[in-house]
Amino acid sequence: MMWAFVLLPLLGALIAWLVPDNRRRSFVLPVFALVHLAMTAWLLADTPPPSPGGWIYLDALGKLTLLSNSILFTVCASYAVGYLNYRRKRPNRVLCVALLVCLSAMTLVAVSQHLGLLWIALEATTITMAPLIYFNHNARSIEATWKYLLICSVGIAIALLGLFFLAYSTIVAKQDVTLLLGSLIDDASRLHAGWRHAAFIFLLVGFGSKMGLAPLHTWKPDAYGEAPGLVGALLAGGLVNCALLALLRVYQIAAASTEGALFQEVLLVMGLISMAFAAVFMAKQTDFKRMLAYSSVEHVGIIAVALGLGRAALFGALLHMINNALTKGVLFLSSGNIHRAYNSKSTQFVRGALRRTPWSGALFLAAFLAITGSPPFGPFVSEFLIVSSAFVQGNYWTGGLFLIFLAMIFIGMAATVLPVVMGKIPNDIEKTPYRDSAHTVLPPLLLMGLVLVLGVWIPAPLQALLHEAAGLLGGGK
Amino acid sequence: MISLADQLLVLCLLLNFAVLGTSRLAFSVRAVALQGVILGVLPALIHPFSWHLVLIVVSIILAKGAVIPILIMRAIRKAEIQREFEPFIGYIPSLMLGALFTALAFIFAARLPLAPEHEGLLFVPASIATVMCGFLVLMGRRKAISQVIGYLLMENGIFVFGLLLADAMPLMVEAGALLDLLVGVFVMGIVINHISREFSTLDTSRLSALREE
Numbered sequence: 001m002m003w004a005f006v007l008l009p010l011l012g013a014l015i016a017w018l019v020p021d022n023r024r025r026s027f028v029l030p031v032f033a034l035v036h037l038a039m040t041a042w043l044l045a046d047t048p049p050p051s052p053g054g055w056i057y058l059d060a061l062g063k064l065t066l067l068s069n070s071i072l073f074t075v076c077a078s079y080a081v082g083y084l085n086y087r088r089k090r091p092n093r094v095l096c097v098a099l100l101v102c103l104s105a106m107t108l109v110a111v112s113q114h115l116g117l118l119w120i121a122l123e124a125t126t127i128t129m130a131p132l133i134y135f136n137h138n139a140r141s142i143e144a145t146w147k148y149l150l151i152c153s154v155g156i157a158i159a160l161l162g163l164f165f166l167a168y169s170t171i172v173a174k175q176d177v178t179l180l181l182g183s184l185i186d187d188a189s190r191l192h193a194g195w196r197h198a199a200f201i202f203l204l205v206g207f208g209s210k211m212g213l214a215p216l217h218t219w220k221p222d223a224y225g226e227a228p229g230l231v232g233a234l235l236a237g238g239l240v241n242c243a244l245l246a247l248l249r250v251y252q253i254a255a256a257s258t259e260g261a262l263f264q265e266v267l268l269v270m271g272l273i274s275m276a277f278a279a280v281f282m283a284k285q286t287d288f289k290r291m292l293a294y295s296s297v298e299h300v301g302i303i304a305v306a307l308g309l310g311r312a313a314l315f316g317a318l319l320h321m322i323n324n325a326l327t328k329g330v331l332f333l334s335s336g337n338i339h340r341a342y343n344s345k346s347t348q349f350v351r352g353a354l355r356r357t358p359w360s361g362a363l364f365l366a367a368f369l370a371i372t373g374s375p376p377f378g379p380f381v382s383e384f385l386i387v388s389s390a391f392v393q394g395n396y397w398t399g400g401l402f403l404i405f406l407a408m409i410f411i412g413m414a415a416t417v418l419p420v421v422m423g424k425i426p427n428d429i430e431k432t433p434y435r436d437s438a439h440t441v442l443p444p445l446l447l448m449g450l451v452l453v454l455g456v457w458i459p460a461p462l463q464a465l466l467h468e469a470a471g472l473l474g475g476g477k
Numbered sequence: 478m479i480s481l482a483d484q485l486l487v488l489c490l491l492l493n494f495a496v497l498g499t500s501r502l503a504f505s506v507r508a509v510a511l512q513g514v515i516l517g518v519l520p521a522l523i524h525p526f527s528w529h530l531v532l533i534v535v536s537i538i539l540a541k542g543a544v545i546p547i548l549i550m551r552a553i554r555k556a557e558i559q560r561e562f563e564p565f566i567g568y569i570p571s572l573m574l575g576a577l578f579t580a581l582a583f584i585f586a587a588r589l590p591l592a593p594e595h596e597g598l599l600f601v602p603a604s605i606a607t608v609m610c611g612f613l614v615l616m617g618r619r620k621a622i623s624q625v626i627g628y629l630l631m632e633n634g635i636f637v638f639g640l641l642l643a644d645a646m647p648l649m650v651e652a653g654a655l656l657d658l659l660v661g662v663f664v665m666g667i668v669i670n671h672i673s674r675e676f677s678t679l680d681t682s683r684l685s686a687l688r689e690e
Contacts, residue, residue: 150624
């Protein structure tokens with residue numbers, strides 16, 4: 001059953017490969033995405049027991065990742081039909097196949113309980129994203145692809161070394177060698193301390209670079225800036241969450257061992273550094289897609305800070321993981337539309353989007369307000385939970401810095417977003433065929449609706465799931 | 478058998494220096510490939526016989542000793558370049574840094590205990606030194622192909638450590654890791670091809686349009 005779930009998108013990839021026609025091929029994406037979403041809903045309601053050997057099981061953390069990835073992918077796949085229609089001349093076979101293979105790998109990340117398997121799936125998502133970033137086939141996108149491929153491959157290789165260290169720590173401690181999450185958590189405090197310590201550091205660096213925690217984020221602005229909007233949405237919402245899930249698995253083991261506190265401290269510091277980096281580089285950004293990359297660095301930073309705080313902030317971290325993914329989806333898809341409409345992503349030429357593309361402009365503005373933590377949207381709730389937890393714990397420095405960075409980022413981002421959306425349309429502007437249409441506006445609009453709903457009301461099943469997942473992160477205490 | 482394993486590991490370390498000290502790309506690729514073959518032979522020397530082990534030995538030798546070098550050699554031929562040119566870190570400084578990293582790897586390894594059955598083996602220092610040398614090549618060279626060679630050197634270093642776990646790790650994990658590596662190098666080869674077509678050079682320092690002012 002679970003294997004069928006993971007393999008299903010691969011079947012879609014095969015079909016997409018075989019369809020000869022560019023236009024018809026794009027319809028394979030939403031069909032398989034919808035089936036995937038339906039299966040996700042079914043598996044969430046009725047979870048099958050662990051596979052024999054315990055390699056595959058959908059626990060609460062996996063469920064959250066799967067849910068947000070599946071929703072985001074469905075939205076991006078529906079958007080892709082409209083997007084590819086505008087770019088009919090460009091062959092899209094590689095894009096469709098790589099998207100579906102990536103969906104399969106993202107699903108495997110969510111359901112695997114074996115860290116080796118998780119690593120393989122994560123590496124597969126990294127590789128399949130490379131041709132997607134290179135979709136535009138120009139000098140700038142090849143540069144972005146090369147940086148992305150090299151830095152992420154090296155990062156993920158370092159994580160593999162960390163996993164080997166972890167496995168070896170079980171041998172030195174004279175236990176059966178294993179990378180199964182359950183047994184590692186049970187035996188966490190009995191593993192050899194030196195090897196375990198080295199393993200945690202390597203895993204943090206490895207998964208941290210995949211997630212884009214500063215100072216390991218240097219590939220992000222290029223990749224996010226050059227990738228098509230829907231790929232950017234999947235990178236910032238889907239892949240980030242996959243890498244985050246891998247980090248959460250390590251966090252589970254760390255929390256169950258004696259090193260939980262140290263691990264949390266490192267995460268807290270890395271998170272604050274990420275927010276500081278984002279606050280500095282967000283200002284004076286003249287490319288509104290690159291700006292979104294720094295926003296992504298900020299939000300992985302926020303999640304890392306919340307994980308570092310622990311306790312009540314864990315709930316906030318998990319909620320923020322979903323809120324961030326959905327809001328990033330709106331931001332990237334609407335900014336992609338604006339990019340199409342002006343054929344530029346420099347703030348020098350792109351002004352007055354609200355008049356030229358009213359829907360996309362409005363969505364971009366609303367998503368900007370949401371991502372910077374304005375009520376009544378989802379991210380406000382999660383960020384509020386995190387910062388209030390910091391103050392309740394008496395961690396005033398963290399709470400204070402957190403708020404200062406948020407304010408700086410709000411101002412920096414507004415300075416770029418407001419002229420793009422409001423402003424006056426420049427006179428000598430290039431003519432482009434793109435105008436807002438239902439195909440490219442409805443998907444992000446739907447997503448924006450979800451972000452708004454999460455801001456005012458969290459459905460009871462989701463709340464229960466979040467609590468269960470936060471309990472898993474509390475360690476075996 | 479154990480002493481033979483150690484000698485092979487020393488050879489592995491020497492090959493790192495061969496890569497660090499040369500500008501000829503084809504020579505570097507052959508050195509990394511030879512290292513891959515050694516990696517394939519090593520598990521046979523330290524673990525008892527099993528079919529699982531035979532599969533690992535064969536697949537590592539095939540992947541690292543044959544398929545990957547062929548992929549990169551093809552990229553080199555297509556791009557029509559033979560040498561690294563004006564690296565960021567020169568060859569002599571590279572060699573000296575490599576020696577320093579190797580020494581540090583031995584110090585680091587001395588602090589971490591090995592399981593009794595691996596006592597006295599050079600696996601840990603050889604692994605970490607190779608990873609560091611790979612990193613050095615990756616950071617210090619300009620050409621995209623040199624950077625791939627650095628990445629492969631790093632991967633080899635990680636595999637050296639993985640060999641200690643060769644009979645304990647499930648086959649699927651190792652096969653998956655090798656497959657990911659193969660596909661990764663394949664994609665890198667394609668990207669290299671496009672870089673040379675787009676910029677008519679493989680100098681990655683030309684890839685600077687996206688730099689932050």
